[in-house]
Each structure stands twice: as C-alpha cells, then as structure tokens.
Amino acid sequence: xxxxxxxxxxxxxxxxxxxxxxxxxxxxxxxxxxxxxxxxxxxxxxxxxxxxxxxxxxxxxxxxxxxxxxxxxxxxxxxxxxxxxxxxxxxxxxxxxxxxxxxxxxxxxxxxxxxxxxxxxxxxxxxxxxxxxxxxxxxxxxxxxxxxxxxxxxxxxxxxxxxxxxxxxxxxxxxxxxxxxxxxxxxxxxxxxxxxxxxxxxxxxxxxxxxxxxxxxxxxxxxxxxxxxxxxxxxxxxxxxxxxxxxxxxxxxxxxxxxxxxxxxxxxx
Amino acid sequence: xxxxxxxxxxxxxxxxxxxxxxxxxxxxxxxxxxxxxxxxxxxxxxxxxxxxxxxxxxxxxxxxxxxxxxxxxxxxxxxxxxxxxxxxxxxxxxxxxxxxxxxxxxxxxxxxxxxxxxxxxxxxxxxxxxxxxxxxxxxxxxxxxxxxxxxxxxxxxxxxxxxxxxxxxxxxxxxxxxxxxxxxxxxxxxxxxxxxxxxxxxxxxxxxxxxxxxxxxxxxxxxxxxxxxxxxxxxxxxxxxxxxxxxxxxxxxxxxxxxxxxxxxxxxx
Numbered sequence: 006x007x008x009x010x011x012x013x014x015x016x017x018x019x020x021x022x023x024x025x026x027x028x029x030x031x032x033x034x035x036x037x038x039x040x041x042x043x044x045x046x047x048x049x050x051x052x053x054x055x056x057x058x059x060x061x062x063x064x065x066x067x068x069x070x071x072x073x074x075x076x077x078x079x080x081x082x083x084x085x086x087x088x089x090x091x092x093x094x095x096x097x098x099x100x101x102x103x104x105x106x107x108x109x110x111x112x113x114x115x116x117x118x119x120x121x122x123x124x125x126x127x128x129x130x131x132x133x134x135x136x137x138x139x140x141x142x143x144x145x146x147x148x149x150x151x152x153x154x155x156x157x158x159x160x161x162x163x164x165x166x167x168x169x170x171x172x173x174x175x176x177x178x179x180x181x182x183x184x185x186x187x188x189x190x191x192x193x194x195x196x197x198x199x200x201x202x203x204x205x206x207x208x209x210x211x212x213x214x215x216x217x218x219x220x221x222x223x224x225x226x227x228x229x230x231x232x233x234x235x236x237x238x239x240x241x242x243x244x245x246x247x248x249x250x251x252x253x254x255x256x257x258x259x260x261x262x263x264x265x266x267x268x269x270x271x272x273x274x
Numbered sequence: 275x276x277x278x279x280x281x282x283x284x285x286x287x288x289x290x291x292x293x294x295x296x297x298x299x300x301x302x303x304x305x306x307x308x309x310x311x312x313x314x315x316x317x318x319x320x321x322x323x324x325x326x327x328x329x330x331x332x333x334x335x336x337x338x339x340x341x342x343x344x345x346x347x348x349x350x351x352x353x354x355x356x357x358x359x360x361x362x363x364x365x366x367x368x369x370x371x372x373x374x375x376x377x378x379x380x381x382x383x384x385x386x387x388x389x390x391x392x393x394x395x396x397x398x399x400x401x402x403x404x405x406x407x408x409x410x411x412x413x414x415x416x417x418x419x420x421x422x423x424x425x426x427x428x429x430x431x432x433x434x435x436x437x438x439x440x441x442x443x444x445x446x447x448x449x450x451x452x453x454x455x456x457x458x459x460x461x462x463x464x465x466x467x468x469x470x471x472x473x474x475x476x477x478x479x480x481x482x483x484x485x486x487x488x489x490x491x492x493x494x495x496x497x498x499x500x501x502x503x504x505x506x507x508x509x510x511x512x513x514x515x516x517x518x519x520x521x522x523x524x525x526x527x528x529x530x531x532x533x534x535x536x537x538x539x540x541x542x543x
Contacts, residue, residue: 048524144530147523172524213537248537254416255317255441261413261533264526268482268517268534 007063007077007084009070015094020085022107023064025097026165040110043165044173046102047072052173054080058108064092065104073104110163113181116154120197123151124272126224128183128194128201130238131158132259133229138162139170140260141227146174148267153180154194154224156238157187188241191226195243199224203234203242204266206256210245213269218244223270230259246270276332276346276353278339284363289354291376292333294366295434309379312434313442315371316341321442323349327377333361334373342373379432382450385423389466392420393541395493397452397463397470399507400427401528402498407431408439409529410496415443417536422449423463423493425507426456457510460495464512468493472503472511473535475525479514482538487513492539499528515539 012020022041041061044053047069054060054076063070063077063084070077070084077084093099120126127150132138138160145153153162160167162175183190191201200218203210203226211217226242228234233256239245248257248265256262281289291310310330313322316338323329323345332339332346332353339346339353346353362368389395396419401407407429414422422431429436431444452459460470469487472479472495480486495511497503502525508514517526517534525531 140527140530144526147517147519147526149518149520174523248416249418249540250416251418254443257413257416257533258409261409261530264530265533265537269537271518 007080007082009084009086012064012085012087012091015091019062019083020064020095022061023095023105027097042108042110042163042176043168044106044108044176045100045104045165045169047104049169049173050104050106051076052176053106053108056108056173056176057111058176059111060106060108063104063106064095066092069104114152114179116181116184116193117197119152119179119181120194120199123197123199124222125150125267125270126152126154126194126199127263127267128154128156128191128224128226129159130156130187130226130234131229131232132227133158133160135160135164135166136170137230137259139167139175140258141263142167142171142175142178144260144264144267146171146178148264149271150178150267153178154183155180156183156190188238191224191241194224198222200244201226201242202270203239203245204262205234205239205245205247206250207245207247210247212249213246213266216244216246216270218270218272220272222272225263225266225270227259227263227266230256276349276351278353278355281333281354281356281360284360288352289333289364291330292364292374296366311377311379311432311445312437313375313377313445314369314373314434314438316373318438318442319373319375320345322375322377322445325377325442325445326380327445328380329375329377332373332375333364335361338373383421383448385450385453385462386466388421388448388450389463389468392466392468393491394419394536394539395421395423395463395468396532396536397423397425397460397493397495398428399425399456399495399503400498400501401496402427402429404429404433404435405439406499406528408436408444409527410532411436411440411444411447413529413533413536415440415447417533418540419447419536422447423452424449425452425459457507460493460510463493467491469513470495470511471539472508472514473531474503474508474514474516475519476514476516479516481518482515482535485513485515485539487539487541489541491541494532494535494539496528496532496535499525
C-alpha cells in the first residue's frame, strides 16, 4: 500500500513534482515541462488511481489521505502528508481540495483500434480553452462517448485545469490525436464505418432531432465556441447538423452544445 | 443620449451604486442591500440596455463607451468615464471588462400571464449556485425556453455573478417565483395546460428521447446538482424523465442537463 511519509520542509526534493504549479515554465504539465499529469481533490485523485495513468506520488493533508485510505491500499507509491501551509508553499497557491496526485502520461491508444467498435466519437477542431475542453470530456464520459479525437489547434486535455474541470474524466475517456493531414484525416473515421456529422449554427444545416442517422455510428465534429469549424472541416463532413437556436442569442458554450449533440446522436443500444 | 461625465475621485458619491461590489454587506445586489442589478462588460451591458430593467447609470473606461456609442445614443442616463485604476478603487477589484451598468429591478411578470402561451418552461427547485443558475439561463435563452419559474431555495438570478455567467440572458428570459406552497404550486402549470416533466437520474424514469410528449407544452422540473429534486417534487410531477448516463459517472452539471432536456423536450413548432 502507499507509504505515508511526513514532509515538514517545503523545499523537500521529494515533492518536486508538485512544485510551483502555476509558474508556466516550471509547471510539469506544459510543453517543455516534464509532461506529468496532476489530479486535484479526492474525487479526481480517485479517478487517476483507477485510470491507466501510472501514479508517481501524492501530496496532501492527513484528513484527505484518511478519505482515500481504501484507494491507497493497493497503490505502491509514496504519499507525502503535510499541513495546508506547507502544501501551499510547495504548490504556489492555497489548495482548497487538500490533496494532489501526480502521474506519468500513458501511451495514447491506437486510433484504428479505438474506432473499431466505437459507436459515438467526438472529433475536435481548435477547442483551445482548457475549461471548455475539460467540461466537454465530463459530458463525453456521462453521455457514453467512446473516444475523443483531437484535430488541429486543440489544448492539451491533460493540462491541470482541464483535468480538474473534467472531474478526472479526461483520465477515463480514451483520446488521441487524429493522425494525418486535416481534414483529410476524417477519412479514417469513415473507413471505420462512422458517419461524420459536423455541428454548426448554420441555418441550412439539419436540425439535430431530424438528422437521419437512425442507428448509425456517428463521429460528431465540433469547433471552438466563437469561430466554430473551419470551412474545410465543414466541407469534409458527411452531413451538417445544428441545434435549433432562438434568435439573438450567442451560440451555446461548446461543451454544452456537445452534450446536446451527444445525447441527440447516441445510436440506440 | 447618455451624458458622459468624467470622474477623477474614487470617492465621488455619483458612483456609489458601483462601490465595493465584493463586500457582501455593502453590495447592492444582496438581501439587505439596495437590490440593484449590475451588468459587467460590453455584451451584458448592451443586453441590460435592451431589457425591461431601467438603467440608472454606467461606469467605464472611455474605450468601452466608444464601443457602446450606438447603445447609449437613446439612453437618458449618466455615463461616468474614468480610468481603470479609479474604476478598480470604486468597485473594489480590477475589472477586465472595463464597463459596468446598474439598473433597478423590474416588477416580476405575472405568472399566469407568463404561462398562458408558454410552450417550454423551466421550473427550478434548490438551484442555489449562482454560476449554475446563470449558465442555465444562458441555455434557456438559446434553446427557446419561454419562462423560468423559481421554486424553493433558488439563488437570486439577478445576483451579479449570475448575470455575468448568463451573458445577460437573465435580463431577457422572463422569470418569477412560483407562488403558493411547494410543490402543490405546480398545479398552476397544469392548469395552464403544461405537462410537468421531472428530470432525474433515477433509472426507472423514461429516457428523454422516448418520453411520449409529442407536441405537448412542457414544464421541465430541475433540481440542484448533487441532491437533485426532493421526493415531494418528483411525486408532484406528471412524469419523470432521465438522460441516459454512462455508469460510474457523476451526474451532468445542472445547466448542461437542463440544455439536453430543453433541446429534447422542445415541442415542434
């Protein structure tokens, strides 16, 4: 089981994985950093422990380790216990959630393998807001999306804030970069037997509710809030679908629009 | 048109409506306060100007007033122009959005009148998180909800953070407290010809997609994320509907679940 070790000195090198999480150039989850994945809070730490991401260590206040006792029982990694102030000194800010875990990245899944049996897939273009991306993964997990594929200009789903906003579901929903030149790479989805449906506010797109997709396996193509999908991506889709929207209203948040589409396009079991 | 007046002194009493917005006991949008409504940023200020809420005054940096010139043209209220630092000293924090408007509350609409022609209504029980409430109003506006009715233990939709998260749509979607003892007050909806559908994760509820509501006017009953609807509210509904959810996943965010339900339950035109 996890060995709980007391840490008193914020400079202790054993907690270096958790150091200065807000300072971009030292933050391990940024390009150029060490590529580690950070989970915050009991719920997300628990999901990380249950995920394919290999946990390296934990840092937290004793009360949170008590809550996680069952999860730590079979986990052969160090857990560093400290007080809230020392923890804040290490991390660089005061952490309400009281516990962190750090994991190495896992190898991305093979896209062809991932698509073989997938019934509902999300494909993202330019979703570069970490919170929207995290919320989208949370909704994908809840609504039975089998995989998320990243097209160009997406944020890193394993960035700390995405992990947190996703409630840890980015560690649970398989995702990978879609290989090959965009948007020709969408052919990979068609080759796997999926219909590519682009979500767009364009008024000449089919309303989601009447999209004739009955029973078909679907890849939902989603662009960023604001700019939306590029014309190239829209042209490469098999069909264009829209959420009927009241006039004079900005588009929905991309994660919310995704949830509506995931629900509407889920093939029947 | 709005008179643009330069303000140099943060203590100037003419900008008292905007003073110390984060300090609860002086904040005008809290019970015991003055009950004013605050809009932040060009988009939301614009929606406030277009709303039934009577604008009292504006405070902002000149660049934002330039952007709002068209909106201010017909608005006979003072606009106080200042620099970002003076504005921060008045408000109590640095405001990225650079412009605020303050309005009096408007009389709530008459519920019976509101329901007479409403085709899709949201009824909330215990939605007491200001951000969720704001997001819910944004989704209600986008998805054609005609009215939001507040049952017990809901937050004030006109609280500053709700207004902001709603992108100003709380000023646009009619809302009112549902009068009478809860949940017997739901009879008012039935009397108006609406079917009351409670959204719940209970596995024996009908999946949204197969809820036999074809063409009927619907009131969607929504509870808070976490506790959900009370047994009393569930029992008072005409039917219970659910969003099919993957196992092992927390419920969706209440505003997201609401969006999925609003889309699925919108009667055809």
